[in-house]
Amino acid sequence: MRDNAEGILDGIEIIKRLVKPQRIVIAIEDNKPEAVAAMRQALSRYSVLAGNTRVTVIPTKYPSGGEKQLIQIITGKEVPTGAIPASQGILVQNVGTAFAIADAVQASIPLIERVVTVTGNAVSKPGNYWVPIGTPVSHLLQQCGFDINNSNQVIVGGPMMGYTLPLLDVPVLKGTNCILAPAISEFAEPAEARACIRCGECAQVCPAQLLPQQLYWHSKAEEYDKAQAYNLRDCIECGCCSYVCPSEIPLVEHYRIAKSAIRNQELEKHQAEKAKQHFEAKQKRLEDEKRHREERAKQAAAQRKVSMNAGDKDAIAEAMARIQAKKAAAQAGTAEPNAAVQDTNKSSQVAAAIARAKAKKAASAEPSAAGSSKNDQVAAAIARAKAKKAAAAQQHDLNSDNSVTAESADLDPKKAQIAAAVARAKAKKAAAQASATVTDASATKAPETTDSSDDKKAKIAAAVAKAKAKKAMQAQSLEDPAPVEAASPELDEAATKQAKIAAAVAKAKAKKLAQADIQVSQVTVQTTEANTGEDPEAAKKAKIAAAVAKAKAKKAAKLQDKE
């Protein structure tokens, strides 16, 4: 200030133009009278600033250089905690900053050097030096006559708040206001901290009017929430409390540790919060994706269903019919089917389908078929069982000249399909119930078996047929109830009892179906198709279908038994 008062005032003028303050106060501590005189003299010649600028002498009392403390000394106001002086309409700037502003604006010199105070008993030429920023501290000290043998610490900043340098190969920074190189004997070795006696001297000197000993207790005990309750963050780390402490407790050190711990805690908390948000966002995204996937699957399933109901159905039905025809053809070589076929002709078209199946069975088991001619139902039972086997065994045999084929071809495709399903199911059931008899296809055993159980089998067959018809209808063609209706009259002819049972079974089946997933039913249908089809990969499906059919058969059998 003594050397560059004009430059400082130039800077002040620039600041004044920028912020248009009501009043400008240049505060100088009362132990620098020359600086006060120089500034006052310069100010008296500086007419632009003369009006509302004054030089105020303040008592030399550490830490009056602190921004908040300086404001309190000059204005009596306090900067609210957590706020900046600007909130009170006050701006505090260093004279060095003012000078640098003048340099930058008027002379276009950027901030490349600053005044550094070099002092301490370990330097022989202490003083204030203009030092280019970036100058190594070691070089600066060397220029000032630093006696390295008489020094064990070098401090950047003042004795109260400065920090020690572990080594000297560091540059002067724009904030390096002072380099303190005390002689070894100059500063006392810090003594071992003793117990706090709560004397309260620290509270007497604290410029922020905190209670340092309470802060100390809580910081030491890592009760950071309590330390914060005592306004730890208002501590400016000026070091006054440590300075006066009779127990030589490094209070500021404790506060720094506590502050950084609190900062870390807050950081961790923040990060945890962020991680949580990320996690939640991810969860949401995954759930959305899952939902979308499911929706797409549903849509696809619906589409598939629609296409099945509409376009594919005919194709399937045709395929089924073909298969049926093949089976029939395979069985057609034998004599008896005509009778069965005629019977079915008399009955409804569904009955015809059943008859076909029966015919097949009959075809594969001639003697039993002969016996069964007396009783269509007995024949049917055997025929169903046989049909399956025959179909499996003689699929490749494509001899076809039969009236059955013609009739089945005449049938409505849907009905044909239903018939096919019914036939398959019956075949399976028959196979399950009387496998020994049926699989042999022996002439001797079959008649006996059928004789003994013909009624039952017939009933089962009828019930299953109805159920199948219903199921097929529900699964594939809800819009076409005709087959079921057609099925009922057919059953009238067979037996009223059977009709009732069939109705019950059909209802149960329908319920089950309703409960079951659409896809499952579709699969069932498809596998049923595959069962008879030529598709090589349908082998597995065929097995599944067989299993399903067996299960159904068992259930039907149970019902039957009850009856």
Add this chain to the structure above:
Amino acid sequence: MAFKVATSPHVTHNNQTSKVMLTVLLCAIPGFLAQCYFFGWGTLIQVLLAMITAILCEAFVVKLRKRDIKATLSDNSALLTGLLLGVSIPPLAPWWVIIIGTAFAIIMVKQLYGGLGNNIFNPAMAAYVLLLIAFPVQMTSWVVPNAIAQHPADLLASLQTVFSFGHPDVDWYRLGIDGSSMATPLDTLKIDLSMGLTTSESLTKAVFSSGVGVGWVWVNLGYLIGGLIMLKLRTIRWHIPVGVIAGLGIAATAGYLISPDTHASPIFHLFSGATMLAAFFIATDPVTAATSNRGRILFGVIIGVLVYLIRNFGGYPDAFAFAVLLANLCAPLIDYYIKPRAYGHR
């Protein structure tokens, strides 16, 4: 070369706990001398006994706690406790009284709570209360002030009395020390008032002189001087002593104005018993006091008012030990509710 890395501040005030304690000890000398002058060698014997016991007990516990004995003893706090207890008990009390009291103060009240800085109660006053309750006869047999005694006890007689096992009165009689033990002025006044005498009638007794107890006023003045020196040296702050004196003085003035015949004058209260000793040396123990300035004033006032109440309405003649302990109990509460407004806080 590697430089020493240290945390700021790099300079400290030349102000140490041991020096603080030593200053307090030294500032107690005027009052202590007055006490010795008026009540004989016994006081010195008691203080020395107390100090030795205190140091031994402290060393013992610190060793048990595996702490640095030398560092702990060098803070002089044990010596101060010994001094305060030593000057508090009757000068010719048997030796085992002061030893039990000091051991209790150091071991139980101070070290078991964690040593210096962690004790809740003032060690000397807690020990005093223990002794007063445990040994009421020994603790209330104060000697006749030398100024009015016809045969004051010399050093040898004092030693013999202190180190004997018999009843004090018997010893004193055997040794030819003046008559019998005597109640303190506070005790005398209390008894007289309870016997229907007025204050002025009671004050005509030999133990009183110009309205206050013989010798006691000088003892109190001695401690007042020491206290003022401590204030000047900034060893203590003014808040607690002013609080104590103001609390006691205002309460006593009020009582005296209401009923002068049954209440002693404020001067009597302020210069009787342990008033100044307690106000400047005992209540100012920072460890057990409140910490903020306003809190300390309140702390002092609580002690002063309690002393007056107990002196007038309680069963014990002097009340500082009880008052200080009760105020010690209040200190954390005071600290909780009275916090100074920090910078920038409304």
